[in-house]
Structure formats: structure tokens, C-alpha cells
Amino acid sequence: MTQLIGALDIGGTKIAASVADATGFLARMTEATVKSGAPDALARQCIRLLDAAAEKAGVAPALLQRVGVSSCGPFRLHGDGIALVAPNICGGLSARGNLPNDWTELPLQGVLAARFAQVEIRNDCIAALQGERTFGAVIDARDCVYVTWSTGIGFGLCVDGRLLAGKQGNAGHAGHLLMDPAGQTLCGCGSRGDLESLISGMNITRGQALDTPALFAAAKAGDAQARKLVTTAASWLGRALYDLTVTLDTSVFVIGGSVWQHHGAWLAPIVRHELESRFPVLTHGVTIVPPGLDAFVADVGALCLVMPAEWIEPWRASRPWQNLHHLPN
Ligand SMILES: [Zn+2]
Known part of the structure; x- marks a missing residue:
């Protein structure tokens, strides 16, 4: 069976969702980060983007069960995992008062774990270092x-x-x-x-x-x-x-x-x-x-969190993130 893994890059202005198999990236979708609605709107947006990326890659979304996440922080840890306490997304935390919500915390890991069998979430710089240590x-x-x-x-x-x-x-x-x-x-x-x-x-x-x-x-x-x-x-x-x-x-x-x-x-x-x-x-x-992975360090770093070990040597040889520039959005 085809092994499929997903990556999320969650930032204050945009979210990118990618899916990859052993040969490299298959599809990548980006959207502006949701800033209104219920507090789980961001996690729901992440699931929707990943499912859409799988469909765009021609793969049944149900096959996507392992997801690595590179996210802006800080995090707060609850019984069901990591929530985001990010002042650039949560209006209730921002001193600037320019966000259209009063969120003070966004559930993430609990919502994603109800859809995906494995979810690994790291702060964006920790995920970047993982990417640089694996491929950069x-x-x-x-x-x-x-x-x-x-x-x-x-x-x-x-x-x-x-x-x-x-x-x-x-x-x-x-x-x-x-x-x-x-x-x-x-x-x-x-x-x-x-x-x-x-x-x-x-x-x-x-x-x-x-x-x-x-x-x-x-x-x-x-x-x-x-x-x-x-x-x-x-x-x-x-x-x-x-x-x-x-x-x-x-x-x-x-x-x-x-x-x-x-x-x-x-x-x-x-x-x-x-x-x-x-x-x-x-x-x-x-x-x-200087970094070795350039603009796609977040995507690659997030993937590294859930990547099968046997993919690493072939990816070091083929460097498939170089093709991300050419994937249609
Ligand atoms: Zn500070």
C-alpha cells in the first residue's frame, strides 16, 4: 500500500498543507490563516486543506493518517495535547487589537487527532531544525x-x-x-x-x-x-x-x-x-x-516529524523539496 504523509505549516498569515509519498511531494495547498468563527476553526481549516491536498494528489484522503505540524507558538499543553496560544492569531491575546476574534486559545492536537492516527506538532523553529538536521x-x-x-x-x-x-x-x-x-x-x-x-x-x-x-x-x-x-x-x-x-x-x-x-x-x-x-x-x-532548505524549511521540517526512516537516504539524494516551487497551488 502507498505510504502517504502530510505536513502543515501554520503561520499567522498563511497555512500550507502538503502531502508526500516516498518519491517526494505530491501536492501543496495554501490559504490565508482563518481568523474568525469558532475557536476550532483553524484546526478544521488544517484538516480541510490536507484532505484537499490528498485529493489533488489523486489519493483517497482516508489514506493520509500521519501528519507533522510546524506551527507558530506558544503552545499550551492539555490532556488532549497541544493548543495554540498565539498572539498573531488570537485576538484575545493581541495587544494591537486588530484581529476579528476574541480567541485566547486554539485547540489543535485534539481536533487533528480525531481525524489522523498520528499527529506530531512542533514549534516552527524546532521543526526547522529537524529539517536542517535531516536534509539541510x-x-x-x-x-x-x-x-x-x-x-x-x-x-x-x-x-x-x-x-x-x-x-x-x-x-x-x-x-x-x-x-x-x-x-x-x-x-x-x-x-x-x-x-x-x-x-x-x-x-x-x-x-x-x-x-x-x-x-x-x-x-x-x-x-x-x-x-x-x-x-x-x-x-x-x-x-x-x-x-x-x-x-x-x-x-x-x-x-x-x-x-x-x-x-x-x-x-x-x-x-x-x-x-x-x-x-x-x-x-x-x-x-x-546559512540554511540548506530555504523557503520550504517548514514543509520539510514538518514532514520529517512523521517520515519513515527508509525515505531519508533517497530524499537526501533526490532533494524533492526543490520541486515544490513547481507544484500548482
Ligand atoms: Zn518578547
Whole structure:
């Protein structure tokens, strides 16, 4: 019988559902993340998208029973599994008041488990690290950290070859490490002066009239104020990487996300200086590398959570995620 597995990539703006067999991806569907209705609307949307992807692949949806999920967080753990407590989807948690619902929590694992026999849910950066360790930049690395620097800041942590999950699956929320007592910008978590409030793509402009791309363009063109904002942000990231290195004894950081993707080559020396200029016995030789899976790290990472072990070697050879660009939506 054909073995079929599914992947969900749940973000604040879109959800992607993919199905794959041993040969590679068969279909992928995306939709804007539902933001209204009953609190189980998001989980129902996920099931509908996966079933639709199976149908599009020409497979009976009932054959799809194993699903890996990469999701924005944080999570709360209940008796029936993980629920999402995500301020970018739940209007009842958002300080911005711009969401058309009053949700404070979204059931996920319990609803999915009523449809699928196996459901594995991880924070998006933990799933990304799983993908990078299976097929990407740090294959089988034992002590590695995935970092995303985009509209938010997230981390996935691996120590002694084990991905860290934590008591509710929230390990790696180091974007909320408190850093600057003088920080004024409010983070989505409610703190001021944490890493995300200082450097995320949403916060780095500090309320100036520039958007983030314009800020970086001004910095590169030599504008002194823009340059200071950007280089200070890189320093904060470097200090966070140092803190993680001395805590976890990390050997390699994989840094992705839109900000790093566009500006990492320029900012890397600043980040490296903060990381390497202290406590050499712990920091010597720590490397920073780009991701190997690019835009589809979430899809691949989610699939890795439920992928049969015998698929891994053939997928390493054929790299089927490269064809995802060509799958019709
Ligand atoms: Zn925060």
C-alpha cells in the first residue's frame, strides 16, 4: 500500500498543507490563516486543506493518517495535547487589537487527532531544525541551533543530538530573553527590552518613518542613524548567540529568516565579534551557516516529524523539496 504523509505549516498569515509519498511531494495547498468563527476553526481549516491536498494528489484522503505540524507558538499543553496560544492569531491575546476574534486559545492536537492516527506538532523553529538536521545545512549535527531573524525572532535548540522541547513544547523562545533595561519597544509577549523587541523586523525601525527594507538601504548608503540601529541590532543578536553558546555548548548556528537572508553577509562580522570575543574556551570554533532548505524549511521540517526512516537516504539524494516551487497551488 502507498505510504502517504502530510505536513502543515501554520503561520499567522498563511497555512500550507502538503502531502508526500516516498518519491517526494505530491501536492501543496495554501490559504490565508482563518481568523474568525469558532475557536476550532483553524484546526478544521488544517484538516480541510490536507484532505484537499490528498485529493489533488489523486489519493483517497482516508489514506493520509500521519501528519507533522510546524506551527507558530506558544503552545499550551492539555490532556488532549497541544493548543495554540498565539498572539498573531488570537485576538484575545493581541495587544494591537486588530484581529476579528476574541480567541485566547486554539485547540489543535485534539481536533487533528480525531481525524489522523498520528499527529506530531512542533514549534516552527524546532521543526526547522529537524529539517536542517535531516536534509539541510547541519545533517546529523549534535549541538546546533536554528535561528530565524524575520518579523519575529525564534530559536530551535539541539543538545547532544536531542532536539529540546520543554514542558509544553516551548523550548527555544529565546527571542524573549531580556536584554536591554532601557528598551522601550513593547514585544508581543508583553515585555520591553527583550531580544525580539530590540531587533525583530517589526521592531527594528523604532517607530521611524522608514520600513525595514528602507532602514537597511539607508544604513548601507551610509546614513549614520540608520547604521547605528542596524549594527546595534546585530550586536544584540551576537550577544544572544553568545548566551546560548555558554548555556548549551553549541557548535553551529543555522541562521535564516528574511532579515538575515537579505543582510546576513553584511552583518555577520558584527554578530561574530560579539559571539567570539569572550570566553574563548567555550566560543572558539563556533560557526554560523546559512540554511540548506530555504523557503520550504517548514514543509520539510514538518514532514520529517512523521517520515519513515527508509525515505531519508533517497530524499537526501533526490532533494524533492526543490520541486515544490513547481507544484500548482
Ligand atoms: Zn518578547
